[in-house]
Amino acid sequence: MAHTPVLLSEAIELMQISDKCKVIDATFGDGGHTKAILNYNQTCNVFGVDRDELAATQAKIVESQYPERFRFLCSRFSLLPELFQNTEKFDSVLFDFGVSSSQIDDYNRGFSFMRDGPLDMRMSGTDTITAFDIVNTYSQKDIADIIYNYGEERKSREIAKRIVEARKVSSITTTLQLKNIINDALHNKKFSKIDNATKTFQALRIYINQELEEISSALAALPLILKHGARIVTISFHALESRLVKEWQRNNSNTIKKINKKVIKPSREEIIQNPRSRSAVLRGFIYE
Ligand SMILES: C[S@@+](CC[C@H](N)C(=O)[O-])C[C@H]1O[C@@H](n2cnc3c(N)ncnc32)[C@H](O)[C@@H]1O
Structure with missing residues (x-):
C-alpha cells in the first residue's frame, strides 16, 4: 500500500511555501508531501531526500512530472549540509520521521510482525x-x-x-x-x-537505523543550510522523536522559535481514514 501522507495540509501551511521558494523534503518516502508541495505553488523547487534506495523509484516518476522543479537525492538527512554545501540556502525543510507504509508493508524487509519475514529492518541496503x-x-x-x-x-x-x-x-x-x-x-x-x-x-x-542520532545531527546542522526566516516542520510518531525535537528547540531558543505553541494532531476524520496517523504530532519552527 502506498504511504498516505500525514497532516498534509497542516504541514504545508506551516511550511509557508511562497513563490520561487526552495524546499527540502528530508524524508521523501513515497513522495506524498513532496507532490502536494509542488502542486501547492507552481514556482517552488523541491529537493527530496531519503536514505531508502527504493524511494528512488517513486522519485523518478515525480522527477519526470516536474523535471524543472524536483530533484531526488538518496542519502541520510544527517548529511544535508554535505549534500547542499554549494547551493543557495533553503526557505523550508520538512521532516516526517520514521518509516513509510511501503516499508512496513513489504514483509521481506522485516519491519512488521503482522506477517512472517526475515529479521532485517534496515532502511537502506548500505546499512x-x-x-x-x-x-x-x-x-x-x-x-x-x-x-x-x-x-x-x-x-x-x-x-x-x-x-x-x-x-x-x-x-x-x-x-x-x-x-x-x-x-x-x-x-x-x-x-x-x-x-x-x-x-x-x-x-x-x-x-x-540510528534514527535518534540521525535526528539530532540533522537538526543541529540546519543553520548551515537554511536562510534566516526559514521554516522547519517536523512530524514525529513517538515520545523519543518528540523529545529530541523539543530539546533541540529549548537548547537553541534564541534562534529557533516555535510557530505553534501547541502541537498539531490529526483530526478524528484523518485518524479514521488513516489509522497510522493516530500518533502523529506536528511542530513548526522559524530559524531567526
Ligand atoms: C514517514 S516516511 C515519509 C513519508 C513521506 N512524507 C510521504 O508522504 O510519502 C519516512 C521516510 O523517511 C525515510 N528516512 C528515515 N530516516 C531517514 C534518514 N535519517 N535520512 C533520510 N531518510 C530517512 C524513510 O526511509 C522513509 O521513507
Whole structure:
C-alpha cells in the first residue's frame, strides 16, 4: 500500500511555501508531501531526500512530472549540509520521521510482525547491522538495554532473557518467531492496548537505523543550510522523536522559535481514514 501522507495540509501551511521558494523534503518516502508541495505553488523547487534506495523509484516518476522543479537525492538527512554545501540556502525543510507504509508493508524487509519475514529492518541496503544480528549475537544485557532505551519497554529484561534462551535452541530468523518469543516472555498477557511486540520492534528498528542520532545531527546542522526566516516542520510518531525535537528547540531558543505553541494532531476524520496517523504530532519552527 502506498504511504498516505500525514497532516498534509497542516504541514504545508506551516511550511509557508511562497513563490520561487526552495524546499527540502528530508524524508521523501513515497513522495506524498513532496507532490502536494509542488502542486501547492507552481514556482517552488523541491529537493527530496531519503536514505531508502527504493524511494528512488517513486522519485523518478515525480522527477519526470516536474523535471524543472524536483530533484531526488538518496542519502541520510544527517548529511544535508554535505549534500547542499554549494547551493543557495533553503526557505523550508520538512521532516516526517520514521518509516513509510511501503516499508512496513513489504514483509521481506522485516519491519512488521503482522506477517512472517526475515529479521532485517534496515532502511537502506548500505546499512550493515540487521535485527537478525542483534537477537542472535548481542549479549542479553545489550539486547535488554536496546529494548528499554529505544522502545521504553518495561519488560525489556524478561524479553531479552527469553530471546537468549530461544537462540540456544536454534537461530531466530523471522519476525513471527521473534513475536512469539516476546509473547512467551510476557506469558501471553496483554499489558496495554498495543501489541506486545510493538515496542521491541520499534526499539530494534530505531537502533539499527540510528534514527535518534540521525535526528539530532540533522537538526543541529540546519543553520548551515537554511536562510534566516526559514521554516522547519517536523512530524514525529513517538515520545523519543518528540523529545529530541523539543530539546533541540529549548537548547537553541534564541534562534529557533516555535510557530505553534501547541502541537498539531490529526483530526478524528484523518485518524479514521488513516489509522497510522493516530500518533502523529506536528511542530513548526522559524530559524531567526
Ligand atoms: C514517514 S516516511 C515519509 C513519508 C513521506 N512524507 C510521504 O508522504 O510519502 C519516512 C521516510 O523517511 C525515510 N528516512 C528515515 N530516516 C531517514 C534518514 N535519517 N535520512 C533520510 N531518510 C530517512 C524513510 O526511509 C522513509 O521513507
